[in-house]
Amino acid sequence: MRLSTARRSLAGVVAGTAAVLALATPVTATAGTTDVSTAAGSGDVGIQAVNLRTPFDCGQVWNANTRTNHNPQNSVDFQRSGALNKNVRSSAAGTVETVRNLGNTSYGKYIVVRHAEGWKTLYAHLNSFNVSVGQRVSTGTIIGKVGSTGGSTGPHLHYEQRLNGVVKRVVLNGVAIRYFGNTTITSSTGC
Numbered sequence: 001m002r003l004s005t006a007r008r009s010l011a012g013v014v015a016g017t018a019a020v021l022a023l024a025t026p027v028t029a030t031a032g033t034t035d036v037s038t039a040a041g042s043g044d045v046g047i048q049a050v051n052l053r054t055p056f057d058c059g060q061v062w063n064a065n066t067r068t069n070h071n072p073q074n075s076v077d078f079q080r081s082g083a084l085n086k087n088v089r090s091s092a093a094g095t096v097e098t099v100r101n102l103g104n105t106s107y108g109k110y111i112v113v114r115h116a117e118g119w120k121t122l123y124a125h126l127n128s129f130n131v132s133v134g135q136r137v138s139t140g141t142i143i144g145k146v147g148s149t150g151g152s153t154g155p156h157l158h159y160e161q162r163l164n165g166v167v168k169r170v171v172l173n174g175v176a177i178r179y180f181g182n183t184t185i186t187s188s189t190g191c
C-alpha cells in the first residue's frame with residue numbers, strides 16, 4: 001500500500017481499534033492487542049492447531065491493516081514508522097519452501113514457509129533474504145528484512161496465512177485480527 005495511507009492508518013488506529021478484540025487485559029500501556037499467550041485463553045475460538053506468531057521482534061508494535069481491495073483479500077499489510085529493514089521472523093517452525101524475487105511486480109522479494117498440518121505463511125516486499133530454500137526454521141527465526149520491493153510504494157510487510165492453498169483470515173498467537181480495518185499488534189515472538 002502507499003506509504004501516505006499507511007501513516008494515516010497508523011494515526012487513527014489506536015483510538016479506532018482498542019476494543020476490537022476484547023482482550024482480558026492489555027499488557028502494555030498503549031491501547032490495542034498484545035499477542036501474549038494469556039490472550040489465547042480457554043474459550044478463544046481463534047486458536048489454530050499450528051500456532052502462528054506475529055512475524056516480528058519481541059515487543060515491537062505494528063498496525064495490521066486489512067481491507068476489501070487487498071489481493072488476496074485475507075492478506076495483511078503490517079505497517080509502522082521506520083519499517084524498513086526491521087527483522088521478519090518465521091511465524092512457526094517449518095521448512096522454507098520459496099525464496100523468490102519477482103522484480104518490480106507483485107510480491108517482489110518473497111518467502112513462503114511450510115508448517116505442519118497444511119499451513120504455510122508468506123512474507124512479501126522484503127528488502128533482503130536471510131534463508132534459503134529447504135532450510136529448516138524455528139518459530140521466530142529471522143528469515144528476511146522488511147522492504148518495499150515489487151508492487152509496493154512504501155516499506156511494509158505483506159503477510160498471508162494459507163491452509164491447504166487457501167488464504168485464510170489471519171490469526172496471530174490465537175488472536176484473530178480485525179477484518180476489515182486495523183489492529184494494533186505488539187509482537188511477543190521470542191520474548
Ligand SMILES: [Zn+2]
Nearest residue numbers: 075076077158
Ligand atoms: Zn499487501
